Amino acid sequence: MALAETCFAQAPHLLYKESVSHSWQQAARIHLNRTLAGSSTHHRRGLLLGSFAGAFCSNSAQRNADGFFSNDAEDETHFLKPIEVDCVHPPTVVSAPHRRIIAIGDLHGDLNQTRRALRLAGLLSADGLDSWCGGGTVLVQVGDVLDRGGDEIAIISLLRWLNMQAQLNGGAVFQVNGNHETINVEGDFRYVDPLGFYEADNFVVYCEQEHNGDFEAALTAWRVACEQRKAAKQASYNWMPWNLLKMQKGMAARSLLFSPGGPLARELARHGVVLRVNDWLFAHGGVLPHHVEYGLERMNKEVSEWMRGNQNSLDQPTPIPFIATRGYDSVVWSRLYSREALEKSDDSIRVCAVLRAALEATGARGLVVGHTPQMLGANSKCQGQVWRIDVGMSSGMLNAQPQVLEIFNDEVRVLSSGSQNTYVRDKTMNGSTTSVGHYTAI
Known part of the structure; x- marks a missing residue:
């Protein structure tokens, strides 16, 4: 794979010092439109218009x-x-x-x-x-x-x-x-809110159940799905994350996500310090x-x-x-x-x-x-x-x-x-x- 293609794979819509052609930008739009497949019709139509x-x-x-x-x-x-x-x-x-x-x-x-x-x-x-x-x-x-x-x-x-x-x-x-x-990547969870452990476990379950383990698709949709799932859990009995079993599951899920090489650790690795x-x-x-x-x-x-x-x-x-x-x-x-x-x-x-x-x-x-x-x-x-x-x-x-x-x-x-x-x-x-x-x- 050429260097420009490698760069495009990480951030396709920016111009890298190795030039990126207009065809790449068209491919980027296709990628975004595919990502929107699960969005509402109104939302998807507006994004396709490009404004x-x-x-x-x-x-x-x-x-x-x-x-x-x-x-x-x-x-x-x-x-x-x-x-x-x-x-x-x-x-x-x-x-x-x-x-x-x-x-x-x-x-x-x-x-x-x-x-x-x-x-x-x-x-x-x-x-x-x-x-x-x-x-x-x-x-x-x-x-x-x-x-x-x-x-x-x-x-x-x-x-x-x-x-x-x-x-x-x-x-x-x-x-x-x-x-x-x-x-968090070091595994130091001293400052994690109990609801943070709950979110980690909830996200792992959502990724497996709704996206067949497709982390990229799950992460893109999570900003909306998290609120829907949180509301559903709040309506059920004994959902709160400080339940000991749920806390243990949340810690295990968080460790899975954030340990070096984990999905969210790799997401953070896209950014520098x-x-x-x-x-x-x-x-x-x-x-x-x-x-x-x-x-x-x-x-x-x-x-x-x-x-x-x-x-x-x-x-x-x-x-x-x-x-x-x-x-x-x-x-x-x-x-x-x-x-x-x-x-x-x-x-x-x-x-x-x-x-x-x-x-x-x-x-x-x-x-x-x-x-x-x-x-x-x-x-x-x-x-x-x-x-x-x-x-x-x-x-x-x-x-x-x-x-x-x-x-x-x-x-x-x-x-x-x-x-x-x-x-x-x-x-x-x-x-x-x-x-x-x-x-x-x-």
Whole structure:
């Protein structure tokens, strides 16, 4: 198989640096249409028309980005250059010219809050069909989808589903793995909600009963099926997952899914721990100078190989990549840039110097991180060079109002839910001043 074909197999709708012909994009549409075979007739017809925004996006979702970025998928794709992704697995560098970028922080198993955040960003339809409304927008979720909630697999399913639609409209959905993804692959289930064990067992049964063990088909449909099956179970006697037998079944199912080489571990392996989109780096905890020296692409590859359960050159299981996944200064665990102590001036000077060194080594303009809940909401430090966007929106954390980060044309804004949304632009590297604007929330 040619290299371009190999790349296409992982993400068929993006343009890799080894060129992909229009025939591949046609094949991608066929693949998506086949995936939709189990969807409702109305939903399937709209997707075949190829205009998600026009067919399903409510006016409120479109208004969310008015004056800032066009959500007209058909008009937009005529003028935007293709997204280019380095042909490595997982991708490390993405070129998305003139794209609106949305970054979303930690989700921790809360599907309802995830949908609220996506609608806040103008990416998700409000009609319950989970249709992509973002046109050519690039969405980056910065890790910690897992733990503390009962809809972890459903969120993975939703993000995958949106990515399939986004790529047909000139956009894309990317994720980076956080510490809660890596510890689950290690078999550390300390932070799993009881409903998370129940979801794992429920998903395994659903995959076998409804899809004859076809994991890909089951995962694509799970975002809808999980809610239907959950409602049915709640109506039955003694369904709750803290029943000891059910808990044991849930733990066994979770281990099967997330252990290295397991179906969901391999799904997570499609994503790295660091991603660069245009001039911005995205990581769960942070990127330090020694990470850059080690090699960002190298770290991503090693984490992916470990999650896939691949053998090393000695025919032994790939070891856990320590620099990326272990220790207080690893990519997924570091809190250097997100801790509250950064408010102290002396500490801030030292930390910002470390950040500048990492950014200069990569040529990036700024860094976006999650991991540490920001009690006062998403914010930036170091003159806008680092944005901290974990607001603890999951009901398993702070149950805070969703916020998302919006980057477009060198402007960075925080979109907040509530009676009014506030755009915040902090001082940036070129010394530009702060600007604030408002619009009515959905």
